[in-house]
Amino acid sequence: MTATILPTPSDLSITPRDRRFGRGAATPRLWHGGRVEATAIYNALSTTFPAGEAFFVESVRAFRNGAPPKLAEEIRGFTTQEAIHSREHDAFNKRATDSGYDLSKLEAQVEKRLAITRGRPPVVSLAATMALEHFTAILAHQLLANQRHLAGGEQETADLWRWHAVEEIEHKGVAYDTWLYATKGWPRFKRWKVKSKVMLLVTRNFVVDRIAGALELMQQDGVTGVKAWSLLLWYLWVRPGMFRKIAGAWLKFFLPVFHPWNEDDRHLLGAYAAIASGAEPSRKVRRAA
Numbered sequence: 001m002t003a004t005i006l007p008t009p010s011d012l013s014i015t016p017r018d019r020r021f022g023r024g025a026a027t028p029r030l031w032h033g034g035r036v037e038a039t040a041i042y043n044a045l046s047t048t049f050p051a052g053e054a055f056f057v058e059s060v061r062a063f064r065n066g067a068p069p070k071l072a073e074e075i076r077g078f079t080t081q082e083a084i085h086s087r088e089h090d091a092f093n094k095r096a097t098d099s100g101y102d103l104s105k106l107e108a109q110v111e112k113r114l115a116i117t118r119g120r121p122p123v124v125s126l127a128a129t130m131a132l133e134h135f136t137a138i139l140a141h142q143l144l145a146n147q148r149h150l151a152g153g154e155q156e157t158a159d160l161w162r163w164h165a166v167e168e169i170e171h172k173g174v175a176y177d178t179w180l181y182a183t184k185g186w187p188r189f190k191r192w193k194v195k196s197k198v199m200l201l202v203t204r205n206f207v208v209d210r211i212a213g214a215l216e217l218m219q220q221d222g223v224t225g226v227k228a229w230s231l232l233l234w235y236l237w238v239r240p241g242m243f244r245k246i247a248g249a250w251l252k253f254f255l256p257v258f259h260p261w262n263e264d265d266r267h268l269l270g271a272y273a274a275i276a277s278g279a280e281p282s283r284k285v286r287r288a289a
Helices: 036-061 069-098 104-118 122-145 155-170 174-182 188-220 225-237 242-252 273-277
Strands: none
Touching: 036 069, 036 104, 036 122, 036 174, 036 188, 036 225, 069 155, 069 174, 104 122, 104 188, 122 155, 122 174, 122 188, 122 242, 188 225, 225 242
């Protein structure tokens, strides 16, 4: 069988950066400029990462054996980056808990979703990972391209999100390329149909769960009902409008010729090189096995 040609840039470097954020002091409860809705949606998203990114690693590594050497090496870089992301968001979530938030309901919902997916064949977990990695990549693009999303945020926490965004862009094609490799024997229409159906389901769950999680955290700050919905929907869809601004990039996933690297946005990484690498002396990061 002819080997799959992967359209990821040949000169791409997936570089794990072992950064630690916010260890020196408590994170303010409303760390995002005192805004309850902005703090809530980012906290709700962070709550998904420790378990979610471990699931991504598990799903991709299941197909590493026998993969082309370049892809196998990219999977190693991906798994190392994701492991560090899980660690840093776990630390951030503990600081959110220390500031008074109860994240248990949000964490239970993440585990419920993952348990359902783990009960299906490994290729389904890979497809879900591929779809969610597209979400994280287009969110990361917006975070780096538009300073308004993190404007007013506490410095260490904003740097955490920008560091994470840099690495999400770097490895945005790994899960997709692993999917292409794992399904190389499938007819093109079957591959498109499955990935499209999975993306629609993932999108529904992502939007519903993140909004529900944010509303739960806003309630813990005493903001409920119409006020909570108005603040959150305005923030997500109008100003700065993250969901509105990623809509076009989300739709591109359904094109038959889609690949994450159809848009090479590595130019965004240079502006955040200092944040991504940190001021401390660089350390050698041992890659995941």
